[in-house]
Structures are given as C-alpha cells and as structure tokens.
Amino acid sequence: MIHREAILGRISKALGRDGTPVKLAEQPEDVSTRLQATHRHTLPAVGADLVQAAIDNMESVLMSVVRLQTSEECVAAVQWYLESQGIDGKASGAVTVSPGLASMQWPQCYQSGAATGLEQVGVTACIAAVAETGSLVLASGSESPVTLNFLPETHIVVVYESQIVRHVDDVFPDLRQRDKMPRAINFVTGPSRTADIEQTLEIGAHGPRRMHVLLVAGKPGAQYG
Amino acid sequence: MQVQSLNFKARASDALKDEDLKAALGNVKNGFIGKRAAAVKLVPEWEQIRTEARDLKNHVLENLDHYLLAYEAAVTDNGGHVHWAGSSTDANDIIVDICRQAGARTVTKGKSMVGEEANLNGALEAAGMEAIETDLGEYIIQLAKEAPSHIIAPAIHKTKEQVSDLFHQHHAQYDLHERIVDRSALVNEARTILREKFRCADVGITGANFLIAETGQHVLVTNEGNGDLTSNLPQIQIVIVGIEKVIPTLEDASCLLRLLARSATGQHFSNYTSLMSGPARKEDLDGPEAFHVVLVDNHRTEMLAGELREMLRCFRCGACLNHCPVYGAVGGHAYGWVYPGPMGSVVTPAMVGIENAPDLPHACTLNGRCAEVCPMSIPLPRLLREHRRQTFERSLQTPGARYGLGVWALLATRPRLYQWTTRLGVSLMSRVGRKRGHFRRLLLAGAWTQSRNLPSPQGSSTFMNEYRQRQKQNNDTERLHS
Numbered sequence A: 001m002i003h004r005e006a007i008l009g010r011i012s013k014a015l016g017r018d019g020t021p022v023k024l025a026e027q028p029e030d031v032s033t034r035l036q037a038t039h040r041h042t043l044p045a046v047g048a049d050l051v052q053a054a055i056d057n058m059e060s061v062l063m064s065v066v067r068l069q070t071s072e073e074c075v076a077a078v079q080w081y082l083e084s085q086g087i088d089g090k091a092s093g094a095v096t097v098s099p100g101l102a103s104m105q106w107p108q109c110y111q112s113g114a115a116t117g118l119e120q121v122g123v124t125a126c127i128a129a130v131a132e133t134g135s136l137v138l139a140s141g142s143e144s145p146v147t148l149n150f151l152p153e154t155h156i157v158v159v160y161e162s163q164i165v166r167h168v169d170d171v172f173p174d175l176r177q178r179d180k181m182p183r184a185i186n187f188v189t190g191p192s193r194t195a196d197i198e199q200t201l202e203i204g205a206h207g208p209r210r211m212h213v214l215l216v217a218g219k220p221g222a223q224y225g
Numbered sequence B: 001m002q003v004q005s006l007n008f009k010a011r012a013s014d015a016l017k018d019e020d021l022k023a024a025l026g027n028v029k030n031g032f033i034g035k036r037a038a039a040v041k042l043v044p045e046w047e048q049i050r051t052e053a054r055d056l057k058n059h060v061l062e063n064l065d066h067y068l069l070a071y072e073a074a075v076t077d078n079g080g081h082v083h084w085a086g087s088s089t090d091a092n093d094i095i096v097d098i099c100r101q102a103g104a105r106t107v108t109k110g111k112s113m114v115g116e117e118a119n120l121n122g123a124l125e126a127a128g129m130e131a132i133e134t135d136l137g138e139y140i141i142q143l144a145k146e147a148p149s150h151i152i153a154p155a156i157h158k159t160k161e162q163v164s165d166l167f168h169q170h171h172a173q174y175d176l177h178e179r180i181v182d183r184s185a186l187v188n189e190a191r192t193i194l195r196e197k198f199r200c201a202d203v204g205i206t207g208a209n210f211l212i213a214e215t216g217q218h219v220l221v222t223n224e225g226n227g228d229l230t231s232n233l234p235q236i237q238i239v240i241v242g243i244e245k246v247i248p249t250l251e252d253a254s255c256l257l258r259l260l261a262r263s264a265t266g267q268h269f270s271n272y273t274s275l276m277s278g279p280a281r282k283e284d285l286d287g288p289e290a291f292h293v294v295l296v297d298n299h300r301t302e303m304l305a306g307e308l309r310e311m312l313r314c315f316r317c318g319a320c321l322n323h324c325p326v327y328g329a330v331g332g333h334a335y336g337w338v339y340p341g342p343m344g345s346v347v348t349p350a351m352v353g354i355e356n357a358p359d360l361p362h363a364c365t366l367n368g369r370c371a372e373v374c375p376m377s378i379p380l381p382r383l384l385r386e387h388r389r390q391t392f393e394r395s396l397q398t399p400g401a402r403y404g405l406g407v408w409a410l411l412a413t414r415p416r417l418y419q420w421t422t423r424l425g426v427s428l429m430s431r432v433g434r435k436r437g438h439f440r441r442l443l444l445a446g447a448w449t450q451s452r453n454l455p456s457p458q459g460s461s462t463f464m465n466e467y468r469q470r471q472k473q474n475n476d477t478e479r480l481h482s
Helices: A002-014 A029-036 A050-060 A071-084 A168-177 B005-016 B019-041 B046-062 B064-077 B088-101 B113-118 B120-126 B136-143 B160-174 B183-200 B226-232 B250-265 B300-305 B309-313 B325-330 B341-352 B369-373 B380-393 B399-412 B415-433 B463-481
Strands: A064-068 A095-097 A121-124 A128-130 A135-139 A154-160 A184-188 A210-216 B081-085 B106-109 B130-133 B203-206 B210-212 B217-222 B236-242 B272-276 B290-296
Touching (some): A002 B081, A029 B064, A050 A128, A071 A154, A071 A210, A128 A168, B005 B341, B046 B064, B046 B309, B064 B081, B106 B120, B106 B183, B130 B136, B136 B183, B183 B226, B210 B250, B226 B272, B250 B272, B341 B369
Parallel strands (some): B236 B290
Antiparallel strands (some): B210 B217, B217 B272
C-alpha cells in the first residue's frame, strides 16, 4: 500500500497537481465519459462481401476453410478432415470436443470437456469471427474450456456465417451485454508460429500446428448457441 | 541484468567485427522492414489511425492515475489482486513473495520487457525456483545467459548453428543427445521440452501489452501461443506490467492493436491476441485459481514529469530498431542493457541514469527514420537531443568532446565569425588537397577519416558565398523583367 500511495503521489506531481494521491471517487468527468461512452476510432475498410473477406483473411494466415450447408454436416466434415491429414480420430483419447458442441452426433470415442493435453485434436465453437483480420474469437465459459484452444496439435473450429462481424470492434457490444466478461477471450488468427530462429517462419511453436474452420451457412441452432 | 551501457563504444566496435551478427542483422532488412511496409500500404487509413492513437495515449497520460484506479477497481471486481511496485526490486520482491507463499518450484514465463528490466528470472532463481522463458527467442537467450538483442525477436543475433549448439549442450539433461541443425527440428525439440514445463508449472508470469481500465482485462499478444499456455495452465497467474500500459476501453485496444502487429511483424493481427481478467470463474472448466497484477513504476513517473513524457506512448513494437542504421550495424547487445535501438537510447538513460549510459543518446545520426515509422508518433530524435543536452549540462562527456562543442557553439552563434572561419578553412583545404581530390587523414577528424576519405573542396567558395551570389543573380534577373 505504501507503493500505491507513493506512485499515485508521484503521478499527481508529474501532472502538475499538488502531489496528493487521487481516489477512485474523484474521477473527472471526461474520464468517466470516456470509460462509459464507447468511442470508436477510424476503422480500416473491409470488402463488401463479409464472408468472402473473412475466408480470404483466414486462408492468408494458413487456416483451411470448408463451407457447410448445415451443422449436421460438421461431424462428417471433421472425420473427413482428420483422414485427409492422416490423423486417426478413432484412437482412444485422440479427439476432445468442447462441451458447447456436445449435442452434435459425435462418434463414441470422442471425449468432451477441457483438454487432457494428450489428445491430438480439439474441436470447439466460437463466439464470433472477424472479417477484418480473419480471427476466430473464442471465449471461456462453462461450455468452452480455454485449454482446448492451445494444447491440441490440430484445432478445428465451427463458425456460423451469421457470426462473422466486420471489425474487431464489432465483437465488443455483445460481450458488454453479458453480466460479466468471460475470463479469457482469445482472438486466434492462424496456427501457432515463430520466426525466432533466423527470422524464418516455422509453424507450430507451442500451440496448434493446424487450424481448420468449418464455416456453416446461417445461424447457430439454439442448442449450440 | 547488469547495466553495461557505459561500455557502448567498446561493445559497438566488437559488434562491428562479428560476422555472424552481421549476417543475422542482414535478415532485418529483408524481414521486418519489408513486411511492415507492405502491411502499412494496405491500410490507407494508417496516418489517421496513427494520429488517433497518439491523441488517445496523450489523454491517458494526462489522467494516468485516474485510469490506473479504474483498472484496479475492475480487476478487484473480477476477483484479482493488484499490487503496486515503485521500483524493479519492489516488483521482484512482490512476485517472489507470491511464488513462495504458493510453494512454487517451477515458474513459466511469457516474454516481458518489464521483467527484463527487473531481472525477474535472477530474483526467482535466487529464491530457489526454476524460472523458464517460454517464448522461443527468450528461451534461447536464457540458455545462452544473454540479454535480448531485440525487443520482439530476442535471439535475432543467433544463427541456427549457435542455437543447435545451445540445445545440444542444455538438452542433454532431458536425455536428448542427438545434435540437430534443421530449423523446424529445433523448434520441435523446444516445443517438446517446454510443453512439459507448461504442464508442471506452479505459477505462470507474463507481461501485458495493454491494460483496459473499463473491464479490468489485460491484452496479451503472442504468435507462438506461449503467453496463453503460461496464463491458463498454472494455478497462479501473475502479470507484470508498466503503469503506462493502461488505456480506457476495448475500442482503444483495437485501435492500438491495428498499429502494433503491422509495425512489429507486418501482420494484420498477431496470431494470439487475448483478453484476460481475474481467476477462473465458478463455472469455468479451466484457468488459474488466483490472479495477480503487479503495476511497475521504475522511473516511469519521472518520465511523465519531464521532457520524456512522450516516450511513455511507446508500446514496444520494435519498428524503430529495425529502421535504425546504428542498430542495423551494431545490433542490440552493444547498447548494454535490455532496451536497444532508438527507443532504448531514450529509455535506458531514463531508467538506469544518464551517467551510466552517456553514449547512448549519441549513438544516433539524427536521420529521423525512427520517428517516421513510429506508430505512436514519438519524436525520438528530439528526445535523444534532450538527453544530449543533459549529458552536456552535467559534464558527462570527455573533456575533448566538451571543448569541441564549446568551440562549435562559439562559432555557430556568431554568423560573421562562422562564415569567416569556414571561408578560411575551405580555401586552405582547397589549396592543400585540390590536386589529390581527397584527404586521407585530417587534423582533429582522425576518427572520421579512419574509415573513409574526405573529398577536398574544389574551389574556395563556401555555401554562403554561392547562396549570396545566386540571390544577387535572381534579384538582377527580376529587376530586368520588371
């Protein structure tokens, strides 16, 4: 607490005030206004076709995208993708599905829950996707463990076209509507990468080596929301 | 780490002779610079966003204490703990204390420049804990027991053969004895070893790119995902961060993030941009049980008070390093502390004392490229000049340099005397050197002519002479026409 008052005192002095530490209740009006009224900055232009812009940006950061007509196709699409990558999804403990997607008809051998750290594949939902950057937005909660976004070597994400927003800023209004922000909100924009050895790009530093997006037409059904 | 900035000149000379370093720094031109330029070109709104970012950060600095208190209240509301540290040592004490109370043995770390300022790893190790850097570049230099040589690519000075040697030497303890040189095999080996560390770590410590006052969240940006594994797997999460990192709202974060990723690596957006706050909620399936933030001053309030306030807009993208010809020639280690390049030459003297780094503000040609590319519009050359003024005021240069500056000041403030002296000098040099065309050695400029020749004047006319003559000619022509 000594440090707190000392630092606040030094800031006050540095700003030409009398050096008395301020209190939260003394917040000036322009600061309160700035904190409450959302102030949008200049946003870069994004192509008119949001879905196409999102796909282009996802592919440019090395995520593969497959388009599906309905959410019923997700299970088969996952199996087809795993086969194409030479991954044995039938092996015990190989695939963990986020509880948020539990109502889809997954094979018996897939498990549901937080990451075990031993699975090869994680399948998760998301709360939004951003056309501007190609990012998938994943939020922690009772049905979406954070660890599943980072531990498995392969990360498959189910995205509905209706979840695609234009700018990063468009993700925030829905989040503010909630009682409380999720503990962790991850904007994931491609598989894990590093260029720390000789500035040469290598994929799969610590997180997933592959990311695959199942882009489903329309809106998430109530059961997957 | 120990401040070695007093030895800048000697370290820079050594660096210039290092062929491996020269090759490694050559990658900067093809890598960072080109990628940034291409990314910026795709955003016609760039300058507008840059202006808004500058204004936004200025507003925050003018109300810094109010925003910090708002952030603190929001973190507390989310169930987290906020600590305040006046100095780096205070920050280390607070963090070591939290780790001790948790009975921690292994601590994973995401890259943090504030942690580097404090030599946090040293403090944790002194307290008997294993502190492991998880960013690949930081992991490499930790094995080499070196400081980062670039703020976003800490091991940029290492060749893959050097990395191979380090891994061969240090990974034997994990029963990995095969020497590997292939780049992706090296990345894989580090991944395997660090994965185990992530799994068994008791505490995870990261820095933060921004603190959001509105929500109590911090923003953490990485490309490897190591920051998220460090934050989410251990039971205790600690964030160490400078007090200048606070911003008002989420929209302010998105504005700054647009500038950060493009300026740093030329990406639209970094791979992992995460917003986090507080410990795991009741309903969460994973996440830490306790969450701590340590807000560090470490001379930042002094910068806020003085001429260097604008430096507090810096969000550590590294663009000024990449575009600096001095950094490009000598690399990061010559600067002798954790921050190199133009931003380092401003920040280091402010944090370690100008008397411990008097040469850094002079390691600059005032070419202005750093200020041109700085996404936060920080007038780096002006701030460096401010340091130079101080080194002169406090008599920190050699007597020779002071004497020279005194003579220069005498001439520069007396135009007539200046013109007379330059006329004399030019005509003398012209008479002596015109035939050969250049000087190989010159009195009082031995250091300059050591590495190049000075062309000799081909006439005895000075710039001012020529200028006056042209003015006169112009006036005459005008008169003729009127």
